[in-house]
Amino acid sequence: MIVQIKGNVKFPITLDPTVWIFDDRKKSFNEVFHPEITEDKTDEAEDELKRKSLRFDREVYQQKLNPPVNKSLHRKEKERIFTDSFMMPIKPFIHTSEPDSSVEEAVLITDDGSITLSADRFAEGLLLFSKDGKPLKEGGPVHLYFKDKGENQQPITGIKEIFFQ
Structure with missing residues (x-):
């Protein structure tokens, strides 16, 4: 391979x-x-990601936790991979x-x-x-x-x- x-x-x-x-x-x-199809999906995914990111930031900074060292894949990316x-x-x-x-x-x-x-x-x-x-x-x-x-x-x-x- x-x-x-x-x-x-x-x-x-x-x-x-x-x-x-x-x-x-x-x-x-x-x-x-098919770039015209994926543009619509990425806009929706980015909006969703921004909302989740804001919520995550609020929770993390309120608890004063350190951010993760390694960048992990978010759920949508994992689903796309499969x-x-x-x-x-x-x-x-x-x-x-x-x-x-x-x-x-x-x-x-x-x-x-x-x-x-x-x-x-x-x-x-x-x-x-x-x-x-x-x-x-x-x-x-x-x-x-x-x-x-x-x-x-x-x-x-x-x-x-x-x-x-």
């Missing part, structure tokens, strides 16, 4: 999509492909691996062979790592989507390795 980035890069890295569920950079599938599908932009990981300036192509090694994309095009991709609150086991660990192709595109599945050349 890992994906390796290697080839003509300064720092080969190994990605573990199972821990991305706790990453703040993740986006829900609907946020990416029901939504999530994607992660690939660009931060490419930046971390520091491909050489001569890199022009990204070769994706999949269960069905290899697929070659331009490095710039690949950097625009989003990796689906969770569907309906579960890690991708079939055709996983990640599926590659492109925002400009829409939600009905045929993703690249079964990616095991990303090789820059």
Whole structure:
């Protein structure tokens, strides 16, 4: 359940999509492909969160308790994790691996062979790592989507390795 980035890069890295569920950079599938729907929900959720936050602050400060050290997930976020599908932009990981300036192509090694994309095009991709609150086991660990192709595109599945050349 890992994906390796290697080839003509300064720092080969190994990605573990199972821990991305706790990453703040993740986006829900609907946020990416249906932003108009999620805006309404986030406004309602933010209003609810503000009300709860004010109540919590009153209770905590009245009792003079110290705030928690670690940021914990609120109930709505926990529910989302178990029901939504999530994607992660690939660009931060490419930046971390520091491909050489001569890199022009990204070769994706999949269960069905290899697929070659331009490095710039690949950097625009989003990796689906969770569907309906579960890690991708079939055709996983990640599926590659492109925002400009829409939600009905045929993703690249079964990616095991990303090789820059």
